[in-house]
Amino acid sequence: MRVLLRTIGLLVGAALLGACASSIEHPVPGGPSFENEEVRFVAPTGWEVLQSTSNSYGIGQIRVYLANQALHQDCPTGGSIIICESPLDNGLRPGGMFVVWTSASCVAKSCDLPPARLISIGNRQGVRVPMTDGCEGTGFTERSAYYVTVTPQRVDILFVCARDPSDASRSAFVGFLDAIRWRIP
Secondary structure: HHHHHHHHHHHHHHHHHHHHHHHOOOOOOOOOEEEOOEEEEEEOOOOOEEEEEOOOOOOOEEEEEEEOOEEEEOOOOOOOOOOOOEEEOOOOOOOEEEEEEEEEEOOOOHHOOOOOEEEEEEEEEEEEEEEOOOOOOOOOOOOEEEEEEOOOOOOEEEEEOOOOOOOHHHHHHHHHHHOOOOOOO
């Protein structure tokens, strides 16, 4: 009887340990893909990807938007005046995450990443820093920016706005970051 109880206890312990270990790993993205001559990635499962039609975003050029909710074109056409706006309808819903991916050309010191601990983002080095502005009108509860050195003269910045994201959404986003592949040497 003791052997049976010990075996059951070991099996339950192993199952709990396995469940904890699997929750630490970040899921492999299985959503829509994006690819051009510079970068390729697959978004998290259930997320949307939308290539921007805008030419700029303050410090750089918007490349693409990602969100775990519906997106619409940022610069609708139809008429003589083009007014660009957020591709989110009515801001972030609870649990929502929204990413604005920009690219900025730079020279010398302006190419330095902000001071922070280096992290791996895809096949490049980057940093994650808090944002002090941005995300206005989205209903965000948190915001951050991921800076990535793509070349000595280019830094990509992923601005992330979130509204009470779940652990699963955060994990899916980190899995996405791990899977980005820049094609620029």
